[in-house]
Amino acid sequence: MAGRIAQHPILGCQNENKKIVTFHYDGKEMKGFEGEPIAAALKANGVMVHRYTLKQHKPRGIFCAIGRCTDCVMVVDGEPNVRTCMTPLAEGMDVRTQYGVSDKPFDQQ
Amino acid sequence: MKIERFDLIVVGAGPSGLSAAIEAAKHGMKVVVFDENARPGGQLFKQIHKFFGSKEHKAKIRGFHIGEQLLKEADDAGVKVELNATVAGLYQDREVVVRMGDEVHHFKGDAIIIATGAAENMVLFDGWTLPGVMGAGAAQTLMNLYGVKPGERILMLGSGNVGLVVSYQLLQAGCQVVALVDAAPKIGGYGVHAAKVARTGVPFYLSHTIKKAEGTDHVTGVTIAEVDNHFQFIPGTDKHFDVDTICVAVGLSPMSQLLKMAGCKMEDNPKRGGQVPIIGEYGETSVPGIFSAGDVSGIEEASSAMIEGRMSGAVAAEYLGYITKEEKEEILAKLKASLGSLREGMFAPKNRGKDIKETEEGIPISTNLLHKGYVLDSEIERFPGVTHKKGVHPVIECTQNIPCNPCQDACTRHCIKIGSHITALPAVDETADCINCGMCVASCPGQAIFLVNEDAGDRKAEITLPYEFLPLPETGMKGTALGRDGQPLCDAEVTRVRSSKAFDGTNLLTISVPAEFAMKARFFKAAAQA
Structure with missing residues (x-):
């Protein structure tokens, strides 16, 4: 998978024996490892933008990666404001870009 | 209840x-x-x-x-x-x-x-909220916990130990670090951490900070500029880098x-x-x-x-x-x-903010190390870990008083002396015989120890250096030796590669270079990478 470290000089193969799961990002099928943060799977798939802010519609992505900043929240399985850096990826998850607090782009809201 | x-x-x-x-x-x-x-x-x-x-x-x-x-x-x-x-x-x-x-x-x-x-601090600059700007800790989390590259081309802001260590880890993860930038006039972290980044060729820009992160939906570039003593941008000093990621390590x-x-x-x-x-x-x-x-x-x-x-x-x-x-x-x-x-040594909490010009031993600190991340060839000889003798001997490029002494215990032949005061600079005892076991090289957390044979015959010198990257070069591989500054010096050939459980992930690479580069060559890039 692109964006993954295939072999690390100190950590070896970091995702060995992990189960590959399929999930959806804005309707597109993607693969990731079960249990890794959703944000890690998105990063490995090259996704940069997680959400657009409510007032100024500015893009946000992974910023702290440890659940503090809330920049990486997305709509997951219909629920908005899910911290993707803290939420484990599961088979069949539906992950969507968050516009304000909705998964609908602003012009459709 | x-x-x-x-x-x-x-x-x-x-x-x-x-x-x-x-x-x-x-x-x-x-x-x-x-x-x-x-x-x-x-x-x-x-x-x-x-x-x-x-x-x-x-x-x-x-x-x-x-x-x-x-x-x-x-x-x-x-x-x-x-x-x-x-x-x-x-x-x-x-x-x-x-x-x-x-x-x-x-x-x-x-x-x-x-x-x-x-929690990590942040600095505000134009575009700081763009996806692709992240804490150095976030980058560390992605690559070291989850095996995901934080980006391909990265600029690091902050030269404290976090900025230095994470820069090195980004290189280990296979990312490119285009520059290490800090608004302060001096590198904040350990010199040895800076040196191991600098020798791979990463340029340091002290007295510089980020002017703007560029991109509409995510980072596509960054402009830095030099700052004066009052941290104001100096006109005409802009430098641009194409990057996809900016890491911030500002405390x-x-x-x-x-x-x-x-x-x-x-x-x-x-x-x-x-x-x-x-x-x-x-x-x-x-x-x-x-x-x-x-x-x-x-x-x-x-x-x-x-x-x-x-x-x-x-x-x-x-x-x-x-x-x-x-x-x-x-x-x-x-x-x-x-x-x-x-809590001893020049980085001790009590010494924060002090301008330390000399080691505890009274040796002037390398100013180049503080500004560029590496000790100059002309400065290195004044430190007690740097000596010369016939045959293989350790060269310890540890030039600041930090609390650390594994090298002393690693050497079973007592070539290396720090004493009971663990911030003292390691000194090499020239009367003790080095057996080229490599334990000192592998045990140095700062990767500052090299085994050098200044006369390996045929007007060549051999240098054994710590190597923690992939792919691991193989014996017989040809390439380029880099200086402490990360610049190409001369042709080099790998003559030995040692890996061992006792080295704990640090491989020992021995390269052969023309004898005159014995005290200068400190890193190796294989031909395809050079």
């Missing part, structure tokens, strides 16, 4: 919290540790470099291995660690409110230790909100990183029964956090009568000596 009682409640399962819990549980206390994360260990599992210090501080062991040891110790001591458990409040009479899943639980601790650590702030909430007396202390509790020597806050340990009471690093944790655990044990005052004093005396030795 049911309230469960514990002798001790620890908030935070990082290095200090776990250490506190282990110490308390060892004395028979009923202990629980709450942590909001899914995994225990705090930031330890992201630390893949070898730690500094001496044996008692677990020096030369990689951080994540220390984390594994700590978890096992906690398990053996019977410490209960509750994960995904966010402590939301600390109220009167030491009542602790914890959110676990969708439920809120109440607990009561006869003693409380707050070990919540710290940490204590996450001390719970202590404030509990009514502990606080102070704003820039030397300790911001809002911190006013504490006694062993973490006693102004509220009886509430203690703090680790970064939450002053930013340091994991080694000292673990000792502070032990201290507060012992103090809590005595507070509740599990050990006598004499027993406590005995434990604390040992820990105090251990912590004291870590």
Whole structure:
């Protein structure tokens, strides 16, 4: 998978024996490892933008990666404001870009 | 409402919290540790470099291995660690409110230790909110915990130890680091950490900071510029880099909100990183029964956090009568000596902000090291680890007083002398015979030791250097030797590659170069990479 470290000089193969799961990002099928943060799977798939802010519609992505900043929240399985850096990826998850607090782009809201 | 009682409640399962819990549980206390994360260990599992210090501080062991040891110790001591458990409040009479899943639980601790650590600081620049701008800690989390590259081309802002160490780790993960930038006029972290980044060819820009992160939806480039003494941009000094990621490592702030909430007396202390509790020597806050340990009471690093944790655990044990005052004093005396030795040297908390021009030995510090990240060829000879003799001998490019001494123990032939004062610069004893075992090279957390044979015959010199990248070059491979500055020097051929369990991930690469580069060549790039 692109964006993954295939072999690390100190950590070896970091995702060995992990189960590959399929999930959806804005309707597109993607693969990731079960249990890794959703944000890690998105990063490995090259996704940069997680959400657009409510007032100024500015893009946000992974910023702290440890659940503090809330920049990486997305709509997951219909629920908005899910911290993707803290939420484990599961088979069949539906992950969507968050516009304000909705998964609908602003012009459709 | 049911309230469960514990002798001790620890908030935070990082290095200090776990250490506190282990110490308390060892004395028979009923202990629980709450942590909001899914995994225990705090930031330890992201630390893949070898730690500094001496044996008692677990020096030369990689951080994540220390984390594994700590978890096992906690398990053996019977410490209960509750994960995904966010402590939301600390109220009167030491009542602790914890959110676990969708439920809120109440607990009561006869003693409380707050070990919540710290959060990354940020600096504001044009475009700082763009996706692709992230904390250095975020990058570390992605690559070292989850095996995902934070980006391909990265600029690092911040030359403290976090910025330096994470830059090196980005290189290890296969990312390109285009520049290391800091608004300060001098590199903030250890010179040896800077040197191991600089010799791979990463340029340092001190007295520079970010002017703008470019891109509409995510980072596509960055412009930096030089700043004057008042941190104002100097016109005409702009430099642009094409990058997809900008990492920011500009310090940490204590996450001390719970202590404030509990009514502990606080102070704003820039030397300790911001809002911190006013504490006694062993973490006693102004509220009886509430203690703090680790970064939450002053930013340091994991080694000292673990000792502070032990201290507060012992103090809590005595507070509740599990050990006598004499027993406590005995434990604390040992820990105090251990912590004291870590707080020595030019990077000690007491020396923060001081302009140190000489080592403890009276040797002028390399100014180039502070500005560019490497010691000049003309400066290196003045340090006691750099000597010359026939045959293979260690060359120790350790030029600042930092608390670290594994090299002394690593050498069974006593070639390396630091003495009992662990911040002293290592000196090479020219009368002792080096057997070329390589243990000193592998044991140096700063990767500052080289084995050099200045005359290997045929007007060649051989240099053995630490190598922690992939792909690992093979014997016979040809390439280019780089200087300390990361610039190409001469042709080089790999004559030996050593890997061993005892080297713990550090490979020893021996390269052959023309004899005149014996004291200059310090890194190798294979032909295809050069």
